[in-house]
Amino acid sequence: MASKEMVLHLVGQGRGYQEIGAELGIPAGQAYLVGTGLPADGGGTVTRAQRQRPGVLPSRSQALVNPREVNPTSSPRVHHWMRERARADGLARPGR
Numbered sequence: 001m002a003s004k005e006m007v008l009h010l011v012g013q014g015r016g017y018q019e020i021g022a023e024l025g026i027p028a029g030q031a032y033l034v035g036t037g038l039p040a041d042g043g044g045t046v047t048r049a050q051r052q053r054p055g056v057l058p059s060r061s062q063a064l065v066n067p068r069e070v071n072p073t074s075s076p077r078v079h080h081w082m083r084e085r086a087r088a089d090g091l092a093r094p095g096r
Helices: 004-012 017-024 028-036 076-088
Strands: none
Touching (some): 004 028, 017 028
């Protein structure tokens, strides 16, 4: 079980929350919560006193729980599917 002391000790060694979470077998956002007492998702208002706690990140703690979204603009698999559907539909062929 991860403790506040364990997390803050690792933070004091210069480790990031991703690495700390992996070492302790918990998600990075949970390691942040255990170490700081603050949710990593940015929920709620953080007071000035809370921002002074050991281990609190100055910004971007939400990235610990919400990885970046990936929105590809195209997919070869979808393009292949569309070509096959068009070939199968006689009315969709050019010249008809």
